[in-house]
Amino acid sequence: MARPKSDDKRNALLLAAEQVFAERGLAAAPTSAISKQAGVAEGTLFTYFRTKDELVNALYRAIKLELADVLMSHFPRxxxxxxxxxxxxxxxxxxxxxxxxxxxxxxxxxVADIVTEESKAVGYEPFAEIEALALYSIETQVLEAYPCEFIAATMKALAETTMGFMSAFPDEADRYRKVGFDVFWNGVARHSA
Structure with missing residues (x-):
């Protein structure tokens, strides 16, 4: 009789994959390095994930759902x-x-080709409410009529720039957080002429 799978081992493999992908990049990360990082035999990895692609998709979903929980659990509606x-x-x-x-x-x-459309849909679904808010805000002329994808990409790029400054200058983190948002808002909000 096969032993039941352990959530702890599965989670350890996902964390190990994250660490190895961060260090080596997705393409240069063999499953042997992920198994070693997790402290398990390589065969154990394939007990939990049939292929590296399956592992990648599971990690993508896990991170997206964690981020969705952080952003949406207390989102003011x-x-x-x-x-x-x-x-x-x-x-x-x-x-x-x-x-x-x-x-x-x-x-x-x-941006990985091996992340499936199904995984992307699972990762997107919790964020649909944000897109709906953006579309409503464009319709009601609160935001400029830019494509939603452009607004989201702009927000992400400015947020990552802001994160870099917050990390580099922790004593001024709150200032950079506010400045970053102000730059984003002033770039997408509709202003009366």
Whole structure:
């Protein structure tokens, strides 16, 4: 009779994959290095994940769902759009500063060809409410009529720049957090002429 799989081992393998991907990059990370980092035999990895692709997809989903929980669990569903976006901003930059390795790996996974459409859909679903808020804000002329994908990419790029400054200058982290959001907001908010 086969032994039951352990959540602890599965989680250790996911964490090891994250560490190895952060150090070596996705393409240069063999499963043997992931197994070694997790402290298990390589065959054990394949007990939990049939292929490296399956491991990559599981890690992508795990990170996206963790981030969704951080951003959406206390997301204010009412109130001014600016306040709601600032909440998301603050939650995201706090998570990114606290988890730079995980953010690095998420960036790699987000552009990896081996992440399936199904995994992308699972990773996107908890964030659909943010896209709906952006579309509503464009319709009601709170935000400029830029494509939602562009607004999201701009927010992510400015947030990652902000995270870099917050990490480099921890005594001024709150200042950079606020300045970063102000730059984002002033770039996407509709201003009366």
């Amino acid at each position: 009412q109130g001014p759009v600016r306040d709601r976006l600032e909440y998301l901003w603050n939650a995201f930059v706090s998570w990114g500063v606290a988890n730079p390795q995980r953010l690095n790996v998420l960036d790699q996974l987000s």
